[in-house]
Amino acid sequence: MKASLRVKRYNPEGGGKPHWGEYTLDGVSQNDSVLDLLHRIKWEQDGSLTLRRSCAHGVCGSDAMRINGANALACKTLVARLGSGDNVKIQVEPILGLPVVKDLVVDMEPFMEHYRSVMPFFINNDNVPEDGRERHQTIEDRERFDDTTKCILCAACTTSCPSFWANGKYVGPAAIVQAHRFIFDSRDKGAEERLNIVNEQFGVWRCRTAFNCTNACPREIEVTKAIAEVKMAITNGII
Amino acid sequence: MKPIIHTHDAIVVGAGGSGLMAALYASRGADVAVVSKLYPTRSHTGAAQGGVSAALGNNEEDRWEWHAYDTVKGSDYLADQDAVDVLCKEAIDAVVELEHMGLPFDRFPNGKISQRRFGGHTNNDTGKPVMRACHAADRTGHMILQTLYQQCIKNEVNFYDEYQVVDLIRVDDTIRGIVAIEISNGQFHIFHGKAVIFATGGWGRCWEVTSNAHSLTGDGAALCLRRGIPLEDMEFFQFHPTGIFKLGILITEGVRGEGGVLINSEGERFMEKYAPSIKDLASRDVVSRAIFLETKAGRGINGQNYVHLDVTPDTVNHYFKQDGYTDRHIDKEYIEAKLPDIADFTKTYLGVDPTVDPMPIQPTAHYGMGGIPTNVDGEVLLNNDTVIKGLYAAGECACVSVHGANRLGTNSLVDLVVFGRRSGMKVADYCKDAELLPLPEGSADEIMAEFERIRNNTGSVKHHDIRKEMQATMTENVGVFRIQENMDAAVVELAALKKKYVEEMSIDDKGALFNTDILEAWELGCLLDCAEVTAVSAANRKESRGGHARDDFPERDDENWLKHTMCYLQEDGSLTIDYKPVVIGRYEPKPRVY
Numbered sequence: 010m011k012a013s014l015r016v017k018r019y020n021p022e023g024g025g026k027p028h029w030g031e032y033t034l035d036g037v038s039q040n041d042s043v044l045d046l047l048h049r050i051k052w053e054q055d056g057s058l059t060l061r062r063s064c065a066h067g068v069c070g071s072d073a074m075r076i077n078g079a080n081a082l083a084c085k086t087l088v089a090r091l092g093s094g095d096n097v098k099i100q101v102e103p104i105l106g107l108p109v110v111k112d113l114v115v116d117m118e119p120f121m122e123h124y125r126s127v128m129p130f131f132i133n134n135d136n137v138p139e140d141g142r143e144r145h146q147t148i149e150d151r152e153r154f155d156d157t158t159k160c161i162l163c164a165a166c167t168t169s170c171p172s173f174w175a176n177g178k179y180v181g182p183a184a185i186v187q188a189h190r191f192i193f194d195s196r197d198k199g200a201e202e203r204l205n206i207v208n209e210q211f212g213v214w215r216c217r218t219a220f221n222c223t224n225a226c227p228r229e230i231e232v233t234k235a236i237a238e239v240k241m242a243i244t245n246g247i248i
Numbered sequence: 249m250k251p252i253i254h255t256h257d258a259i260v261v262g263a264g265g266s267g268l269m270a271a272l273y274a275s276r277g278a279d280v281a282v283v284s285k286l287y288p289t290r291s292h293t294g295a296a297q298g299g300v301s302a303a304l305g306n307n308e309e310d311r312w313e314w315h316a317y318d319t320v321k322g323s324d325y326l327a328d329q330d331a332v333d334v335l336c337k338e339a340i341d342a343v344v345e346l347e348h349m350g351l352p353f354d355r356f357p358n359g360k361i362s363q364r365r366f367g368g369h370t371n372n373d374t375g376k377p378v379m380r381a382c383h384a385a386d387r388t389g390h391m392i393l394q395t396l397y398q399q400c401i402k403n404e405v406n407f408y409d410e411y412q413v414v415d416l417i418r419v420d421d422t423i424r425g426i427v428a429i430e431i432s433n434g435q436f437h438i439f440h441g442k443a444v445i446f447a448t449g450g451w452g453r454c455w456e457v458t459s460n461a462h463s464l465t466g467d468g469a470a471l472c473l474r475r476g477i478p479l480e481d482m483e484f485f486q487f488h489p490t491g492i493f494k495l496g497i498l499i500t501e502g503v504r505g506e507g508g509v510l511i512n513s514e515g516e517r518f519m520e521k522y523a524p525s526i527k528d529l530a531s532r533d534v535v536s537r538a539i540f541l542e543t544k545a546g547r548g549i550n551g552q553n554y555v556h557l558d559v560t561p562d563t564v565n566h567y568f569k570q571d572g573y574t575d576r577h578i579d580k581e582y583i584e585a586k587l588p589d590i591a592d593f594t595k596t597y598l599g600v601d602p603t604v605d606p607m608p609i610q611p612t613a614h615y616g617m618g619g620i621p622t623n624v625d626g627e628v629l630l631n632n633d634t635v636i637k638g639l640y641a642a643g644e645c646a647c648v649s650v651h652g653a654n655r656l657g658t659n660s661l662v663d664l665v666v667f668g669r670r671s672g673m674k675v676a677d678y679c680k681d682a683e684l685l686p687l688p689e690g691s692a693d694e695i696m697a698e699f700e701r702i703r704n705n706t707g708s709v710k711h712h713d714i715r716k717e718m719q720a721t722m723t724e725n726v727g728v729f730r731i732q733e734n735m736d737a738a739v740v741e742l743a744a745l746k747k748k749y750v751e752e753m754s755i756d757d758k759g760a761l762f763n764t765d766i767l768e769a770w771e772l773g774c775l776l777d778c779a780e781v782t783a784v785s786a787a788n789r790k791e792s793r794g795g796h797a798r799d800d801f802p803e804r805d806d807e808n809w810l811k812h813t814m815c816y817l818q819e820d821g822s823l824t825i826d827y828k829p830v831v832i833g834r835y836e837p838k839p840r841v842y
Contacts, residue, residue, distance in 0.1 A: 068294055
């Protein structure tokens with residue numbers, strides 16, 4: 010089968026303007042991923058097409074893009090999911106809300122700054138167990154924050170969020186997911202400080218429960234639910 | 249454009265598990281910069297699935313000495329046994345320490361870290377598989393990577409994200425720093441320091457079907473080779489038995505640890521023939537060869553070169569009963585809880601639900617046992633006896649050697665936490681007294697000229713074409729089974745590809761901004777170097793051992809070949825081979841039976 014791709018191109022070097030690049034590929038299979046197709050364009054037609062990618066199977070988080078209008082990882086989006094017939098039409102753009110560096114590559118720094126702002130690290134200054142071994146945790150306590158440990162920082166959630174698009178100062182879903190991972194970890198002692206951070210003006214209350222983040226997450230984290238749980242923890246305490 | 253110069257005590261190259269572990273420890277006593285071509289959390293440690301072994305004995309008796317014996321046996325007796333002792337003994341502390349850093353391990357009902365069975369890990373008294381692999385579902389590597397990165401943020405380690413290291417600055421027998429490109433704008437930077445730690449991972453992209461990320465192009469190993477450091481045991485490259493058919497995506501050995509079995513077209517659990525004692529949990533080289541032989545004998549599924557990995561509850565419980573496990577029984581929910589990512593991968597890429605249907609798998613190029621030679625403190629060796637001051641390596645790019653001719657499952661994660669930590673400590677110590685040696689004039693000139701050459705070269709060949717040819721020859725000739733004639737052919741072909749690389753390759757993107765075209769071209773040069781050393785080392789070793797299996801020399805030959813290969817790049821571009829003795833300890837080499 011054939012695939013027709015429209016890819017948003019932009020190279021500011023030499024004063025280029027954003028435009029659509031049009032590419033046609035033959036011999037495409039239903040099982041090809043969008044990353045496979047972008048690689049074919051880059052390797053067979055135009056080496057200047059620029060994107061990030063690494064693991065190519067949905068665990069490193071490098072290739073979040075806007076594919077046919079929705080955020081997804083290019084390596085986890087198969088042609089079969091985008092249409093059938095002899096000629097599948099695929100539109101690829103960079104994720105929204107972060108400055109574009111070139112083609113599909115955005116500046117991740119604002120996103121990473123939000124991530125770092127929520128103290129995304131384990132805090133427990135108590136002495137470790139006397140036998141020198143691990144702290145204990147029940148299976149139930151471990152399960153409590155399992156969902157948010159899966160985050161790969163791909164930014165698909167944050168850059169699908171209307172509140173983030175409206176104001177980039179909002180810490181965004183990904184940072185709240187990271188805060189959640191520690192707030193609900195029974196071993197961690199930094200919950201209060203973190204809750205204070207996400208309770209601020211550009212914290213959780215910017216969330217309007219649009220559920221875009223949940224739909225966008227390639228790790229199937231229930232992002233909106235995690236945000237709601239953080240909101241509840243601020244108002245009612247951690248349950 | 250002149251390079252920008254930065255000065256730090258120590259420069260860590262690569263931000264996967266070993267790099268971050270080294271950075272954490274080195275930063276306790278030195279000013280450290282981590283320079284990585286990827287954002288740290290995108291490193292391939294994050295793709296490791298099944299577990300990190302340590303003889304915690306949380307659910308049954310275990311001892312680090314058993315772990316050591318299993319590792320030595322798994323290595324086909326090529327591992328240095330003093331280093332293996334360090335690995336297995338310190339694994340316990342290292343894993344506990346990861347837990348103290350907040351790593352969310354799965355738990356046993358008693359609240360301790362949960363452990364599972366894994367290939368080649370046994371109770372040495374009974375010979376039965378032992379629960380040693382500490383895990384967080386099938387995302388153990390992800391959790392290690394995230395936890396270490398989080399701790400680095402907490403400790404305010406300096407990161408230079410998306411800076412690609414392209415040269416090592418060596419003056420005589422000292423190291424002065426590295427040269428890197430800032431990917432976003434093409435600016436060259438020199439990182440001047442007292443110590444450099446390479447933690448750049450493997451070179452699995454030398455082969456067609458691989459579990460490795462696109463970024464695993466052997467940069468650190470190639471840079472060391474080019475600056476006169478030998479590469480050790482490069483002929484030993486692991487083919488993991490269970491990659492998704494055609495795609496190579498890893499399906500963790502944890503699947504078999506939880507009871508999954510390999511089945512051929514006749515419905516036969518064929519590992520019973522090859523490893524009567526521990527069957528599907530034999531070491532990876534043994535299982536990969538068995539799959540290869542089954543498909544060669546026409547017992548691949550649908551006559552093709554793949555078999556089934558079956559973890560459906562009915563099949564697993566059937567074989568539990570047959571194997572005499574009266575206390576083991578699994579159901580759909582258990583599989584979904586223990587192997588969620590595997591289920592996600594096979595559903596996404598194959599439309600297969602592993603709790604309902606078997607998964608089509610084939611061996612996939614996975615892990616380099618060889619690499620940059622180091623001692624147990626991560627110090628890089630210039631030859632068999634001499635350490636080069638200020639240069640360190642850890643993780644997959646290094647060869648300590650704890651994996652010998654074949655690595656046991658989970659031991660890559662053990663390696664990176666144990667030796668990442670040790671090299672970090674050693675560097676902190678070294679930087680206290682070492683003086684910052686001056687940076688030579690024009691340290692970046694040579695590599696900047698090479699980039700200009702690649703940028704301006706005219707020719708009709710694309711880097712992708714050369715890469716495809718390299719991967720084809722490595723797959724055909726330096727794969728699971730090897731023979732002299734084919735390996736010699738690969739050596740000749742790789743030399744021709746290197747010539748083509750220099751003379752005929754051109755790129756499309758001539759710009760400075762985020763130029764991944766030129767970086768992929770440069771990375772291909774690293775892959776070609778790693779492939780060539782692998783092929784030359786393989787053609788030279790006239791025996792079968794671990795991951796190096798030859799049809800023409802099917803037996804292990806301890807009399808002549810119980811020694812490490814040390815491959816050197818000479819000034820005229822030729823490769824020469826020398827040998828290093830293997831350190832034998834408590835375990836005398838004996839035939840390996842599983």
